[in-house]
Amino acid sequence: MNSKLLRRQFLEFFESKSHAKVDSAPIVLKDDPTLMFTNAGMNQFKSYFLGNSEPKYTRVTNSQKCLRVSGKHNDLEEVGKDTYHHTMFEMLGNWSFGDYFKKEAIEWAWEFLTEVLKINTDNLYVTIFEGDEADALQKDTEAYEFWKKLVKEDRILLGNKKDNFWEMGDQGPCGPASEIHVDIRTDEEKAKTPGKDLVNQDHPQVVEIWNLVFIQYNRRANGSLETLPSKHVDTGMGFERLCMVMQDKTSNYDTDVFTPLIQEIENITGKTYGTTEETDIAIRVIADHVRAVAFAIADGQLPSSTGAGYVIRRILRRAIRYGFTFLDVKTAFIYQLVNVLAKQMGEAFPEILTQAELCKNVIREEEKSFLRTLEQGLGLLDNLMQDASSKTISGQKAFELYDTFGFPIDLTNLILSEKGYDLDFEAFHKELDKQKRRSKDAAQTSSGDWTEVNLKETGEFVGYDQTQAHTHLIKYRQVTSKKEGVQYQLVLNKTPFYPEGGGQVGDKGVLEFSDGNKVYILDTKKENNQIIHISKTLPKAPDEEFTAKVDVNLRRKTAANHTATHLLHQALRQVLGTHVEQKGSMVQPDYLRFDFSHFSKLTEEEVEAVENFVNSRIEESLSFEEERQIAYDAAIEKGAIALFGEKYGDKVRLVKFGNSMELCGGTHVNNTSNLWHFIIKNESSVASGIRRIEAITSEAAKVFLTKESQILDSVKSVLNQPQNVLKSVESLQEENLNLKREVEQLNQLKLKQIKTELQSEFKEIGGINFVSQRVDLDAGAMKDLAFQIGGEQDNVFIVLGSEAQGKALLACYISKSLVETEGWNAGKIIKSLGQHIQGGGGGQAFFATAGGKNPDGIPKALEEAKSIVEQKSTEG
RNA sequence: GGGGGAUUAGCUCAGUUGGCUAGAGCGCCACGCUGGCAGCGUGGAGGCCAUCGGUUCGAAUCCGAUAUUCUCCA
CATH class of the missing domain: 3.10.310.40 (Diaminopimelate Epimerase; Chain A, domain 1)
Known part of the structure; x- marks a missing residue:
């Protein structure tokens, strides 16, 4: 059964059980500070589990793209060495939010595997949670009883806390899990060792394929567990593994998820998969990594030197390095695989099709630049060997090469050993640890438990209509970080504060109490679908009512820049073409930054045309129009611009200024005339195929023009008010040059x-x-x-x-x-x-x-x- | 966010513990030779050695700040 059909069958099976099919969320996460990438199917539903928002459907099924580069079983450096670990993978899941629980989850999983897919029950084993004394948890007999009706008891195994108790993190929803494992070894091997002895033993052919998590507890910051009022089901089945089982393969890389990519790598490099261990690993690494990188880029995450972008860069560079060393390819080639990937995955994930060109450009440029780095590093390494007094190269030197010049340590090691040198690995790791400790110290934060003041309420954003609101606290907690010290996070019942999002910065402002006390809000963020206000102090009486006031001056400037961003977007599509897509946006009170896809530098005329276009819209005094609860499809139908890599709900907010229409959650001015004037300050490039425009409006534009005109005035005054300043300066320059020459001649003479x-x-x-x-x-x-x-x-x-x-x-x-x-x-x-x-x-x-x-x-x-x-x- | 580098001619880069009147290759210009595929020769232009400050008799070189950029870690 091919992979496309398999995916479809899974989704259809759960649709037949009244589940709503939901699209995969972007692989790159935006509103979750604890996580950079979607690493499990449940991420997009996290706020349901936490109780921060109400689920629209109580039964959901999906196939989620996930990315894992670290974790107990997922070290990036290990991917490719075996045949079953991946960075990017798909997680098939079915979900219950306070709906069905263990019985149905277990029965349906079994039905799908044994009746729809017809997997031989002799090859299946299941596990249940054995209990844990430290947490005072009993064995999950409930699950055991349901399984007993479907499976022979000797196939129901007990699993410990590590394997069979799932937790989201240090805090939050958690619960016992029940796993289904499949044994795909040959009959001969099965006769030798019974499959149940190999479950959870990291055997490549006795593998977990489905994890059913029964969320029934909440883990508090102090480590204790409390029972949740409503219980949920969260299941995840590794798609690639399932393909392996259904296609009678022993390696994920032998399934049709990977074979087209591997064939293309063979075509390009002239190597054959399956000849040597080294080239096989390299081919697997590249086939795996190109998927991760391409999907991340398609979802809007470009390689960069910080945060999530850095992780993507590292993954791509690892692939390049393997190609360089083991497949002997010294030029960029990985980008070519995007075509194959797009063809293969485009049906289930259309973003990879529409963004293919961008993916190729970005990957190619990244390849080129890293190949240059490698070249440079090879030279430095040569010098290192020449200057070495002994046959052992110091770890500090190797670390310097790695840390400063980005030269991979395993490549250093490989080359050294080829030339008969040793590397002092111990010293290298010492240096690396030092560096890690420095970074950790600088970034450490710890958060306390939420103190709940008014439990049953959920926060509401009223900032579109008002900039102040009479409100009270729902909950608060203390957060400590090295950089900011002690801060408090407050959640309000009603809030006019806009949380950072969609590129727009969070509001600042103040909470005013009737007794005259004030709590200043330094920033506003969104976390797990709740609006968090950050302050340095706590209200004296947390249960008291107060007035929350947004700093309207900052808000007004920010809103002007946000509106300008929409007009700019429209202008770019008008002037340059509709291939222009937003790739990043930053809206601050003092300026705005807009990154977009475009293949070449903007000419002066184009920049001017864009400026003129925006300023014309400002002159037209277009008023703000919005539809706050329009259906997504209806909005798109109208011609609204939606962003790639952004997860929209079914109901969206449509923001309109004349013909500019965008789906947007940000705050805007009432009329474009409030922007006063739009000035592009800078046009530059952030990556291949991506340009950046920085611009200002309103007060910043006024200040800028005033200053410029002052400068011009003083220049004029210095030059004694010439009619033509430019000409006058030019003649001065010429005169100066002549004088210089003359002085030089005189000096020579002297x-x-x-x-x-x-x-x-x-x-x-x-x-x-x-x-x-x-x-x-x-x-x-x-x-x-x-x-x-x-x-x-x-x-x-x-x-x-x-x-x-x-x-x-x-x-x-x-x-x-x-x-x-x-x-x-x-x-x-x-x-x-x-x-x-x-x-x-x-x-x-x-x-x-x-x-x-x-x-x-x-x-x-x-x-x-x-x-x-x-x-x-x-x-x- | 925290470290470490880099910044020298249009481009790619040398420049060893301060002692350079700052070099090379490619490119450019001029002239001459030359039947072709990066042809050869001779000559030449082109640099506030990123910016600002400091140390020194003397700084491209050492120190500090700024800017830009690369890189590692979170």
Whole structure:
């Protein structure tokens, strides 16, 4: 059964059990500070489990794209080495939010596997939670009883807390799990070792395929468990593994999920999968990683040097490195796989089709730049080996190569061992640990339990219509971080505060109490679908009512920039074409930043056209129109712009200014005329195929123009109010250039004069052309002069003195031939002469300078120079 | 967010413990030679060594700040 059909069958099976089919959420998470990527099917439903929002359907089924790069069984560095670990994978799931529980979850899972897919029951084992003393949890006999009706009892195994008790994190919803394992070994092997002995033993062919989690507890910050009022089911079945089982393969990479990619890699590299262990690993690494990277990019996460983008970069670089080392490909090629991927996955995940071009561009550029890094690193490593005193390369050096230049450590190790060197791994890891500790210290946060004031209420956002509200606390907690110290997070019943989202920054403001007390809100964020207000202090009486007031000044400026962002988006699509898609947005009070897909730098004309377009909309005084609860499909029908990598609900908010229509949750001005004026400050590139525009509006634009005009005014005034400033500056520049040339010529002339003068002063002392003279030139000119004469005449010995700004300068030049044959040393001589001017000096043997604070000593120094030469000549 | 690098000619980069009048290759310009595929020779232009400050007789080189950028860690 091919993978596409399999996926469809799963979803249809649960649809037939009254489940609503839901699209996969983006692989990149936005509103969850604890997680960068979707790493399990449940992520998009987290707020249901936490009770922060009401589920629309109580039964749901989906196939979720997930990404895991770390965790107990998922180290990025291990992926590819075996045949069953992945970074990106699909999780098939069925869900109950306070609806059915263990009975149905168990029966349906069994029905799907044994009746729809017809997997032989002799190959299936199930596990249940055995209980845990520390948490005072009983064995999950409930699940056991249901399984007993379907499976022979000797196939029901007990699992410990690690395998069979699922937790979301340190805190939050959790519960016992029941797993289904499948044994796909040959009959021969099964006869040798019974399958039940291999369950949960990391055997590649006795694998867990389905995990049924029964969420019934909540873990508090102090570690204790409390029973949840409503119970949920969360199941996850690894799609790739299921394909392996259904296609009678022993490796996920042999299923049709991966074989098209592997074939393409074979085509491009000329290697054959299945010949050597090394190339097999490399091929698996690339096939796996290109999926992860392409999906992340399609969902809007570009490789970068921080956060989630950095993880994506690391994954891609790992793939490049394997291709470089083991498949001998020294040029970019991974990007070519995107076509195959798009063809294969486009049906279930259309974003990979529509974003294919962007994925290819981004991956190709990243490949190119990392290949350059590798090249550079190879050179540095060569130097390291050449300079090494022994055959062991120090861990510090290797770490430097890795840390500073991004050269992978295993590649370092490989090359070293090929050339017969050892690497001090221990020291390397010590350095790495040091670095990790530094980072952790800097980023540490700890959060306390929520203190609930008014439990049964859920927060409501009223900020579209009002900037203040009479309200009270629902709950609050303390959060401690190294950087910010102690802060408090407050959740309000009603709030006018806009939480950071959609690129727009969170509101600031104040909570005002009737007794005059104030709590300042520093920032507002969204976490798990609730609005969190961040403050430095707590209200004195948490149960008291108060007025929440948004800082309207900041809000107004931010709103202007947000509206401008929409107009800018519209302008770009108008001027450049509809291939322009938003790739990132930042809306702050003082400026806005907009990243979008476009293949080349904007010309000055294009920038101007975009500016003009936006300013025309401002002049038209378009008023704000919104539809707050329009059906998603209806909004798209109307022509509204939706964003890729954004998860929308069924009901969306449509924001309109004239012909600009976008799905948006942000705050806007009432009329475009409030923007006053729109100015593009900068146009640049963030990645291949992605451009960035930074712009300002309203007060910032006013300030900017005022300043510019002030500058122009002062320039004019300095230039005595010329009619044409530009022309006047240009002629000044020209004049300046001419004058410079003239000065230079004059200087040359002066130098020439002094030169001839000096030359006439030459005295022959013992075969040496000697001169010592006061010239009063600056240090550079003296040097120039000495070198010029030295270049024209042989056997010269020149000592020059000069006074500049109350300081004394001496220079001594001795022809190189004299230095070599007679052993003269200008450096030594100048040191001795320097004493007369109360200074020190030095230089090379043929030219040296000294400086000091006693100009009166110059004549003496010059005299002494002469006597030195005379003395030496009489000696010689 | 926290570390570590880098910034030198249009481009790619050298520049060893401060002592350079700052170099190379490619590119550019001029002239000459040359039947073709990166042809050869000669000559030349092009640099506030990222910016600002400090140490020093002397800084591309050492120190500090800023900007830009790369990289590792979270």
